[in-house]
Amino acid sequence: MTVTYTGSVGTASLKAFILALFKWRGSVWKAVWVELLVWCLAYAILSICYRLAMNKEQQDKFEDVCALCYKYSELIPLTFLLGFYVTQVVSRWQTMFGNLGWCDNYSLNVAAYFGGKDERTRMMKRSIARYMSLLQVLVYRDISVRIRKRFPTLESLVTAGFLTDNEKTTLDSSTGPHSRYYLPVMWSMKIIRAARDEGRLLSDFAVSDLYRNLLEYWNKEFTLVLFDWVPLPLVYTQVAYVTVRVYFLIALLGRQYIISDRYDALRGPVRQSMHNNRFIPPFSWMHMSQSSQWLNSCFMLDALLNPFGEDDDDFECNWIIDRNFGTAMKIVDSTEGGEGEARVVKDYFWDVSSPTPMYSSLFVPEKKPEPQGSAVAEVYVTFVN
Numbered sequence: 001m002t003v004t005y006t007g008s009v010g011t012a013s014l015k016a017f018i019l020a021l022f023k024w025r026g027s028v029w030k031a032v033w034v035e036l037l038v039w040c041l042a043y044a045i046l047s048i049c050y051r052l053a054m055n056k057e058q059q060d061k062f063e064d065v066c067a068l069c070y071k072y073s074e075l076i077p078l079t080f081l082l083g084f085y086v087t088q089v090v091s092r093w094q095t096m097f098g099n100l101g102w103c104d105n106y107s108l109n110v111a112a113y114f115g116g117k118d119e120r121t122r123m124m125k126r127s128i129a130r131y132m133s134l135l136q137v138l139v140y141r142d143i144s145v146r147i148r149k150r151f152p153t154l155e156s157l158v159t160a161g162f163l164t165d166n167e168k169t170t171l172d173s174s175t176g177p178h179s180r181y182y183l184p185v186m187w188s189m190k191i192i193r194a195a196r197d198e199g200r201l202l203s204d205f206a207v208s209d210l211y212r213n214l215l216e217y218w219n220k221e222f223t224l225v226l227f228d229w230v231p232l233p234l235v236y237t238q239v240a241y242v243t244v245r246v247y248f249l250i251a252l253l254g255r256q257y258i259i260s261d262r263y264d265a266l267r268g269p270v271r272q273s274m275h276n277n278r279f280i281p282p283f284s285w286m287h288m289s290q291s292s293q294w295l296n297s298c299f300m301l302d303a304l305l306n307p308f309g310e311d312d313d314d315f316e317c318n319w320i321i322d323r324n325f326g327t328a329m330k331i332v333d334s335t336e337g338g339e340g341e342a343r344v345v346k347d348y349f350w351d352v353s354s355p356t357p358m359y360s361s362l363f364v365p366e367k368k369p370e371p372q373g374s375a376v377a378e379v380y381v382t383f384v385n
């Protein structure tokens with residue numbers, strides 16, 4: 001499920017920083033702790049073997065390899081490769097989020113355009129809402145693991161109330177897997193056409209506007225299908241993954257503290273004497289933590305590549321379906337005389353020419369100067385007779 005921390009950082013303070021930093025679910029700590037532990041153990045084992053199990057000749061060869069890894073590790077264009085990859089993946093994620101599909105637009109239009117309180121009008125409106133929710137479920141079943149587990153078969157959609165037995169038969173008999181996506185929209189359009197013929201829609205403009213809303217919703221949902229069908233080129237993902245992990249392995253040797261002073265000119269103040277050396281020195285640990293961020297970037301990008309999976313930060317597809325279905329039914333079922341009726345009454349500030357909304361006792365308004373243009377604040381004009 002989506003990890004929400006926005007409330008924790010509502011105010012810029014040390015407390016907000018700490019609360020955001022030490023969250024576990026969806027955090028960098030949860031993503032890299034295993035890799036960090038393995039790296040530290042491998043680093044310590046190599047360091048112990050170098051000092052205690054190798055003779056002088058073997059130590060010299062080990063130091064040569066460490067110096068080689070240290071010198072050429074910076075030649076790996078990690079920032080460039082991951083910068084390009086991150087840009088593509090995040091852009092793709094933003095587009096998918098913008099096309100999740102929300103029921104509010106078409107539901108409000110259906111509730112506004114359909115006239116009448118009789119049972120048939122109500123059935124028409126509710127059928128349109130159900131069909132559009134069915135469209136979303138059919139799409140999500142094909143791209144989301146969670147939704148596929150929830151609705152493994154069309155029979156489960158009948159049990160859940162999204163389909164009738166006759167509609168299920170029609171979907172089963174439809175040719176091609178993608179025909180299921182447009183059938184609910186086609187059924188909704190036929191209902192709208194029937195409503196216009198029966199006089200329940202008062203103008204052709206209402207029909208056109210409803211069609212446009214339904215097609216916009218269908219286009220969003222089908223965009224998700226296309227994104228699922230055509231991912232980023234595999235070579236990009238492979239290059240990013242291999243590069244980070246190679247850099248990760250090179251750091252095991254390149255960041256080792258060596259005993260001799262043969263490479264002091266290359267490594268600067270890296271060398272420490274034998275008696276105060278640590279098997280996992282703090283600066284190497286910090287460097288490993290930074291390297292882990294790159295590795296974590298790959299894990300996070302993996303989640304962003306397909307946000308319809310079962311990771312901590314993936315989209316709440318079940319909640320989206322439940323919310324859209326319940327909200328759409330509630331909106332289209334609003335009738336005159338109920339909560340959907342517009343009430344024209346005198347407002348609270350009827351006799352006040354320039355009203356100021358109230359503040360609760362939890363917030364005392366601060367006396368601040370009125371906003372003004374920057375030129376007004378900086379330039380003072382005096383008139384000389």
